Amino acid sequence: xxxxxxxxxxxxxxxxxxxxxxxxxxxxxxxxxxxxxxxxxxxxxxxxxxxxxxxxxxxxxxxxxxxxxxxxxxxxxxxxxxxxxxxxxxxxxxxxxxxxxxxxxxxxxxxxxxxxxx
Amino acid sequence: xxxxxxxxxxxxxxxxxxxxxxxxxxxxxxxxxxxxxxxxxxxxxxxxxxxxxxxxxxxxxxxxxxxxxxxxxxxxxxxxxxxxxxxxxxxxxxxxxxxxxxxxxxxxxx
Numbered sequence: 001x002x003x004x005x006x007x008x009x010x011x012x013x014x015x016x017x018x019x020x021x022x023x024x025x026x027x028x029x030x031x032x033x034x035x036x037x038x039x040x041x042x043x044x045x046x047x048x049x050x051x052x053x054x055x056x057x058x059x060x061x062x063x064x065x066x067x068x069x070x071x072x073x074x075x076x077x078x079x080x081x082x083x084x085x086x087x088x089x090x091x092x093x094x095x096x097x098x099x100x101x102x103x104x105x106x107x108x109x110x111x112x113x114x115x116x117x118x
Numbered sequence: 119x120x121x122x123x124x125x126x127x128x129x130x131x132x133x134x135x136x137x138x139x140x141x142x143x144x145x146x147x148x149x150x151x152x153x154x155x156x157x158x159x160x161x162x163x164x165x166x167x168x169x170x171x172x173x174x175x176x177x178x179x180x181x182x183x184x185x186x187x188x189x190x191x192x193x194x195x196x197x198x199x200x201x202x203x204x205x206x207x208x209x210x211x212x213x214x215x216x217x218x219x220x221x222x223x224x225x226x227x228x
Contacts, residue, residue, distance in 0.1 A: 004161075006161070031213065032213040034215045034216070043120075043218045044162070046218075049215055091159075093161045093162070094161075095162075097213050106152060107164065107216060108164070109161030110161050111161050112159070114159070
């Protein structure tokens with residue numbers, strides 16, 4: 001089945017530094033990837049939609065200059081949290097869709113990245 | 119915003135069947151009903167999806183009301199490993215994103 005690998009699974013960084021999170025589709029080509037953020041005891045909130053070869057589409061209220069998304073290949077999307085602050089501490093999750101499987105089957109999610117900014 | 123409503127939490131005894139309800143009263147004729155679950159500290163996992171007919175797979179069954187305004191996810195024999203948050207999602211299809219509601223936190227008692 002479709003596998004999405006997300007790395008790192010945990011990261012602790014100092015306030016003001018940047019952190020890059022990778023999301024890879026291992027056995028399929030993902031034309032579209034989605035990035036979510038999840039705070040403790042809350043649901044997943046969609047941050048942005050990442051399309052290969054084009055600019056990401058950000059949800060309202062998500063700062064595109066702070067959360068840089070790059071989807072340079074059909075198997076890799078990255079999310080960089082720039083100038084991280086403690087309020088950016090959260091669980092970040094990516095998911096991917098093969099373009100040829102629109103409504104059938106489900107999306108595959110990465111295992112998530114726990115970011116802690118100190 | 120999420121278009122589905124689910125109970126906040128439910129409890130089940132181990133090895134008993136569990137019926138998780140979901141209301142999606144604004145569903146259109148082409149929207150699918152998807153179910154995902156999320157175990158602690160993990161990404162969501164696809165469970166099942168359907169359009170109009172009831173569906174079965176190795177994980178669960180999905181019963182869809184005739185008017186499609188509600189559905190029920192059925193776990194036939196709950197195990198401790200089924201303890202998770204279950205999300206019911208009204209999905210447009212294509213490459214649109216999944217929009218998550220609050221889900222139902224299922225606890226399984228040994």
